[in-house]
Amino acid sequence: ILNVEQSPQSLHVQEGDSTNFTCSFPSSNFYALHWYRWETAKSPEALFVMTLNGDEKKKGRISATLNTKEGYSYLYIKGSQPEDSATYLCASLGGDSSYKLIFGSGTRLLVRP
Amino acid sequence: GAGVSQSPRYKVAKRGQDVALRCDPISGHVSLFWYQQALGQGPEFLTYFQNEAQLDKSGLPSDRFFAERPEGSVSTLKIQRTQQEDSAVYLCASSSGQGWGQPQHFGDGTRLSIL
Numbered sequence: 001i002l003n004v005e006q007s008p009q010s011l012h013v014q015e016g017d018s019t020n021f022t023c024s025f026p027s028s029n030f031y032a033l034h035w036y037r038w039e040t041a042k043s044p045e046a047l048f049v050m051t052l053n054g055d056e057k058k059k060g061r062i063s064a065t066l067n068t069k070e071g072y073s074y075l076y077i078k079g080s081q082p083e084d085s086a087t088y089l090c091a092s093l094g095g096d097s098s099y100k101l102i103f104g105s106g107t108r109l110l111v112r113p
Numbered sequence: 114g115a116g117v118s119q120s121p122r123y124k125v126a127k128r129g130q131d132v133a134l135r136c137d138p139i140s141g142h143v144s145l146f147w148y149q150q151a152l153g154q155g156p157e158f159l160t161y162f163q164n165e166a167q168l169d170k171s172g173l174p175s176d177r178f179f180a181e182r183p184e185g186s187v188s189t190l191k192i193q194r195t196q197q198e199d200s201a202v203y204l205c206a207s208s209s210g211q212g213w214g215q216p217q218h219f220g221d222g223t224r225l226s227i228l
Contacts, residue, residue, distance in 0.1 A: 004155070032214060043117065044156075044204070046216035089155055099144065100169065101217065103155030 004092045006104035013080050014112050020076045021107040023090035027071030031093040034101060035064055035075055039086040047075075047088075080111045115139060119205050119220035126195050127228050134190045134223045138207030145188050146217060147180055148204040156204050162188060174199075195227045 005024045013019050025033060032051045036044040048057045053068040061078045077084055087108045091101040118137040126132050138145050144163055148156035149172075159172040164185040173180070177195075182188040192199055202224050206217035 034216060036219075041221075043221045044219040046218065049214055049216050051214055091155070097169075099146075099161055100158050100172075101146075101156075103148075103157070105153065105155045 004090060004102050004104040006088075006090055006107050008107060009105065010108040010110070012110045012112065015080060015082060017080050017111075018076065018078045019080055019109070020074050021088055021109075023073045023075070023104055025071050025073070025090070025092035025102075025104075026094055027068060029094045029096070030068045030071075031098050033066055033068075033073050034091040034093070035073070036089045036091070037086045038089055038106070044089060077109075080109075082111045082113050085109055085111045117205055117207055117218050117220035119203075119223050121223060122221060123224050123226075125226045125228065128195060128197060130195055131191065131193045132195055132225065134192075134203050134205075134225070136188045136190070136205030136207075136220060138186065138188070138205070139209075139218055140186075142207035142209050142218070144208045144210070144215075144217075145182055146206045146208075147188070147190050148206065149174075150202040150204060150222070152201075159190070159203075192225075195225075197227045200225055200227045 035047040038044040048064045050066040055066040063076045066073045087106040089106045091103040120135045147159040150156040160180045161169040162182040177193045179191045202222045204222045206219045208215040208217045
C-alpha cells in the first residue's frame, strides 16, 4: 500500500449505534498514525497519535487500535450521538519523513437522531 | 483563544491575481505546516517550517506558491498569478515538537475560490 486509504467513504447510522472505520497505511518505516475529527466549519481536532504496534487508545466513547505489521488502524465509536457527525481523517507518518503527514480521504459519518 | 488562527476565512480572487494567506500558530510552537485540501480529498502536505527555517517545500505545486515564516512565528502562504486549480481549502497546523509523537493543531483554514 503506497497511500493511506480509509473505508468506508461515508456512513449513516442511527443514534445509539456503534460503528467503526478502517485506515490502511504503508507498514514499512512506520513512525506514527494520527486520527483527527473534522466537523463542518471547524478545524480538524486531534483524537489520537499512535506509535506502537498493538496500541489501543480511548477518549470517551471513541477508541482506536493499531497494527503496524499489517498496516491498519480501526476507529470505534460506541453509542453514536448526533454530535459525533463529522469527517474522521487518519494520517500516517513514515517512509522517508518523520514529520510529513499523509492523509486518507476521510470517512464522513452522519448520525441520525 | 490560544489555538491556530488563519485569515482570511474566505477569499475570492480573479484568475491571475496574487493572494496572501496568513497563519498565526500556537505561541511557542516550533513546527508549522501548510496543507491544501481539495474537495472530497484529505489534506495534502505543502511545506514545513521549523522555527524560521523552511525545511521542506516539496509539496508546493509550482513556483507560483511561496511560503515564509521570517521570525519563526506568523507564516504567510502566497500564491502568485492564481489559477482555477488553486481553488481549495488551505490549512495551517502547528506542533510543539519536531518528533512524530506530537499531534498537529489545525486552524479553521482559508477557503480560496478563484474565478
